Amino acid sequence: MGSSFFMEFQSFNMIFFIVFGLIAIVIITGIVKTIGAGLSNHAAEQVQRSCKVVDKRTRVRGGSGDFSASTDYYITFEFEGGERKELKVKSTDFGMIVIGDRGEVHYKGTRFLEFVRVVEA
Structure with missing residues (x-):
């Protein structure tokens, strides 16, 4: 009976450390990607x-159970020649920019800085 308990305890420890290791790898990978970006x-x-x-x-994340939801906002800009770039923007910018607007987008890498609308007369 004693050796059976010891074998089960070792199996539990092994599974615990494997799961803990996988979770740690996922968290570390996310941190490294964020720092790299x-x-x-x-x-x-x-x-x-x-x-x-x-x-x-928009993309809504979370919101189940006791967790609050958060929303990410994206706008796709099309340049001459048909090239497109989607950038994550703040909610205030998302509300002020309308599909069909023409102007100049300012960005740095994948970070949106501002959009300056050109008003056509």
């Missing part, structure tokens, strides 16, 4: 390009 954006040149706003979307 931040460094890449910091090193990128600031770009200003004429564009047209062609799409907007």
Whole structure:
């Protein structure tokens, strides 16, 4: 009976450390990706390009049980030649920019800085 308990205890320990290790790897990978994206954006040149706003979307995360939901906002800009770039924006920018707007988008890497609308007379 004693050796059976010891075998079960060892199995539990092994499973616990494997699960703990996998969770740690996922968390560390997320942190490394976030730091890498931040460094890449910091090193990128600031770009200003004429564009047209062609799409907007949101992504809601969380919100189950006792957790609050958070919303990410994205706008797709189309440049001359048909190239498109989707950038994550603040909710205030998302509300002020309308599909069909023309103007100049300013960004650095994947970080949205501002959109300056061109008003056509």
